[in-house]
Amino acid sequence: MKQINIGLLGLGNIGTGSYKTLEMNGGHIRDVVGLDLIVTRILEKDVDRKRDITVSRGIFTQDPDEIWNDPDIDVVVELLGGIEPATSFMIAAMNRGKHVVTANKAAVAANYEALTDAAARNRVMFRFEAAVGGGIPILNALTTALSANEYEEIMGILNGTTNYILTKMSEEDLPYADALREAQENGFAEADPTADVEGEDVANKLSILMSLVFGKRVRPEDIPTEGITKITKADIEGAKADGCVIKLLASAFKRGDEITCFIQPTMLNRSHPLASVGNEFNAIFVKGNAVDDLMFYGKGAGPLPTGSAVLGDVIEIGRAIAKGAAFDLNET
Numbered sequence: 001m002k003q004i005n006i007g008l009l010g011l012g013n014i015g016t017g018s019y020k021t022l023e024m025n026g027g028h029i030r031d032v033v034g035l036d037l038i039v040t041r042i043l044e045k046d047v048d049r050k051r052d053i054t055v056s057r058g059i060f061t062q063d064p065d066e067i068w069n070d071p072d073i074d075v076v077v078e079l080l081g082g083i084e085p086a087t088s089f090m091i092a093a094m095n096r097g098k099h100v101v102t103a104n105k106a107a108v109a110a111n112y113e114a115l116t117d118a119a120a121r122n123r124v125m126f127r128f129e130a131a132v133g134g135g136i137p138i139l140n141a142l143t144t145a146l147s148a149n150e151y152e153e154i155m156g157i158l159n160g161t162t163n164y165i166l167t168k169m170s171e172e173d174l175p176y177a178d179a180l181r182e183a184q185e186n187g188f189a190e191a192d193p194t195a196d197v198e199g200e201d202v203a204n205k206l207s208i209l210m211s212l213v214f215g216k217r218v219r220p221e222d223i224p225t226e227g228i229t230k231i232t233k234a235d236i237e238g239a240k241a242d243g244c245v246i247k248l249l250a251s252a253f254k255r256g257d258e259i260t261c262f263i264q265p266t267m268l269n270r271s272h273p274l275a276s277v278g279n280e281f282n283a284i285f286v287k288g289n290a291v292d293d294l295m296f297y298g299k300g301a302g303p304l305p306t307g308s309a310v311l312g313d314v315i316e317i318g319r320a321i322a323k324g325a326a327f328d329l330n331e332t
């Protein structure tokens with residue numbers, strides 16, 4: 001059985017969720033996929049934080065160079081969050097011939113070309129399924145099974161935290177601050193939830209989606225974006241009285257060479273398919289010119305759903321390594 005050694009950057013919320021997913025399902029992955037995934041090194045300062053996983057202290061390091069200079073590590077999984085040092089670390093790892101997996105939408109959206117160029121230059125795999133839609137395999141679907149299509153439209157709910165807040169405010173009359181705290185406690189929110197509630201997190205995800213489906217880069221800061229911080233209890237009540245709900249929607253349309261995109265809170269009639277997407281769930285509509293309308297639905301945030309996407313990427317890389325299809329500089 002092929003053993004795949006993982007160097008993990010960050011054991012915070014998503015790092016712990018990914019590790020826990022491996023603890024839960026490592027045996028199943030061995031039996032069904034035929035890969036033995038092992039976390040052999042972890043870059044993390046906070047060694048003593050209480051976590052619901054069993055990690056040997058000996059695998060922690062404070063020195064990132066130790067991870068990419070370790071010839072036995074096959075895949076570096078970046079779960080630090082934030083643009084830097086995460087981007088530099090991922091590029092350094094790729095320059096050392098490591099395949100890279102990340103859940104970091106801020107880094108991927110800000111440095112898409114630099115990261116994909118580093119992967120191409122070093123002939124390594126770079127995967128970031130967990131960066132968009134948490135556990136929903138949207139990037140995989142768009143770039144594999146649906147890659148015969150030209151896309152005209154993407155639209156959806158791309159942030160679990162804000163959807164959770166809006167759902168709790170509407171259905172349970174919870175004040176904004178309490179709903180946000182619950183979202184943070186459940187591990188949905190970013191380290192600084194401003195990125196969630198101001199819509200920046202959605203802008204990062206929409207930017208990544210547009211790069212993949214339209215083949216065009218629209219930087220997150222160039223997407224007209226309004227978050228949910230101006231939504232009041234009166235707005236929620238008013239929408240309810242009109243038979244509607246308020247959702248934070250991301251939309252992008254391509255007409256010829258023109259792309260129109262925006263992110264804004266939107267009133268939806270209760271009968272609209274997106275109106276019933278509650279709590280941390282996300283839903284993404286795409287329209288391809290051959291396949292026509294598709295909708296993807298699932299948990300868009302949370303340690304285990306995100307861990308599922310992270311490990312799915314590691315497994316794809318592991319399969320390629322096992323077949324000899326993933327070129328690794330360390331083996332030349």
Ligand code: HSE
Pocket residue numbers: 131133134158159160161162188189190196201300301302
């Ligand atoms: N903070 C993000 C969200 C995490 O709430 O959707 C998943 O990307």
